[in-house]
Amino acid sequence: MQEIHSFNEWQSLLNSSKQFLLFVKTDHCSVCEGLYPQVAALGESYAFPFYRVNAAEVPELAGQLGLFTAPVVLLFHQQREMARFARIVPMNDLTRRMDDLEEWGKAEDE
Structure with missing residues (x-):
């Protein structure tokens, strides 16, 4: 899972990527730490990229979304x-x- 470190990186990703998953976490979040490995493991099964961002480090992104x-x-x-x-x-x-998202991507590619 690739890390997003700035709002500019986020804008670039949003404008250039057809489909993706975004995992948003924050500091000192035990639920985040428990869920992250489960979501990251799914990345091997899907063709679209997965990204992670810490909302405490990029608060503009949290506000925008x-x-x-x-x-x-x-x-x-x-x-x-x-x-x-x-x-x-x-x-x-x-x-x-x-699965739905992946199907949408395949349908558009045909």
Whole structure:
């Protein structure tokens, strides 16, 4: 999972990537630390990239996305947020939405 360190990096990623997953964490968040390995492990099963950002280090991003808690898992397609999971992330629901996202990407490529 690649790390985002600045708001400019975020803007560049959003404008240049067709689809991706964004994992948002913050400092001293035990839920974030517990969820991260589960989400990161899914990266091997999907063709789109996964990114991670610490909202405490890039507060502009948290403000832009309207994030008020952590962790948050966001799925993006064509510069638009397609799914948001905050705090408690049901892995079955997340993987179902990730499957949908991957199918959308394949359909556009055909």
